[in-house]
Amino acid sequence: MTVQQIQIKLFARAKELAESELISVSVEQETTVAELRLAIAKQFPQLQPLTSQLLIAVDNAYAGEDQILQTQQEIACFPPVSGG
Amino acid sequence: MNSDHIAITDQPIEYTALTERVRSNQCGAVVLFMGTVREMTAGRQTVALDYEAYPEMAQQTMQQLTLEARDQWAIQTVAIEHRVGRLELGEISVAIAVSSPHRNEAFEAGRFLIDRLKEIVPIWKKENWSDGTTEWEHPEIEAE
Numbered sequence: 001m002t003v004q005q006i007q008i009k010l011f012a013r014a015k016e017l018a019e020s021e022l023i024s025v026s027v028e029q030e031t032t033v034a035e036l037r038l039a040i041a042k043q044f045p046q047l048q049p050l051t052s053q054l055l056i057a058v059d060n061a062y063a064g065e066d067q068i069l070q071t072q073q074e075i076a077c078f079p080p081v082s083g084g
Numbered sequence: 085m086n087s088d089h090i091a092i093t094d095q096p097i098e099y100t101a102l103t104e105r106v107r108s109n110q111c112g113a114v115v116l117f118m119g120t121v122r123e124m125t126a127g128r129q130t131v132a133l134d135y136e137a138y139p140e141m142a143q144q145t146m147q148q149l150t151l152e153a154r155d156q157w158a159i160q161t162v163a164i165e166h167r168v169g170r171l172e173l174g175e176i177s178v179a180i181a182v183s184s185p186h187r188n189e190a191f192e193a194g195r196f197l198i199d200r201l202k203e204i205v206p207i208w209k210k211e212n213w214s215d216g217t218t219e220w221e222h223p224e225i226e227a228e
Contacts, residue, residue: 009138011136011138011206011208012136012208012210012220012222013208013220013222016220050222053222055206057138057141057206060140060141060144060145061141061144062204076138076141076206078138078206078208079208079220079222080222080223081202081203081204081205081206081207081208081223082202082207082208082209082220082221082222082223083135083137083142083166083177083178083201083202083205083206083207083208083209084119084166084177084178084198084201084202084207
């Protein structure tokens with residue numbers, strides 16, 4: 001399997017824990033959102049306090065766990081929202 | 085008919101202008117909701133709040149919520165602004181104005197919009213407490 005690097009935007013406490021607003025995660029081709037979640041937890045252990053609650057968005061919309069990630073998509077990862 | 089207005093801003097929210105955007109002769113009702121920075125939360129004192137947004141997704145998600153509101157209620161125009169950056173006590177973090185021919189629809193759609201905004205729009209607040217500590221508010225993980 002070919003490994004690819006996926007860039008992920010981080011926000012709020014996720015950004016603070018990772019000390020970066022953009023992280024690069026190694027995943028295999030045709031990775032699902034659920035698999036990306038595991039890859040993030042493994043490759044960025046500093047996000048551990050949040051990992052069970054992290055939300056993942058693809059191209060500005062919340063992603064389903066079975067959704068397969070494509071190259072060129074904008075991917076973001078963040079904790080539960082608290083605006084208002 | 086006025087067009088909907090949705091914005092993320094780092095400037096103080098001009099709620100009078102926002103409200104004027106939705107007024108019209110076809111509407112007998114205008115409802116304005118404002119969220120403002122509160123000093124006391126569960127016995128702790130806030131000095132300021134820092135708001136951060138994922139701007140493009142926040143914009144799209146608020147747009148989607150206005151469409152959902154339109155599907156459910158006969159409303160005419162919606163205007164929503166959410167502020168980001170440092171907000172002092174009493175400042176306005178969010179304003180939602182809704183107009184409709186009759187009042188029930190404006191009240192119900194306004195309530196729906198602020199409730200759903202708080203659930204799904206990617207914006208976060210960080211508390212700056214009076215004891216000098218800071219804390220991101222992330223609703224589902226407060227118990228950790």
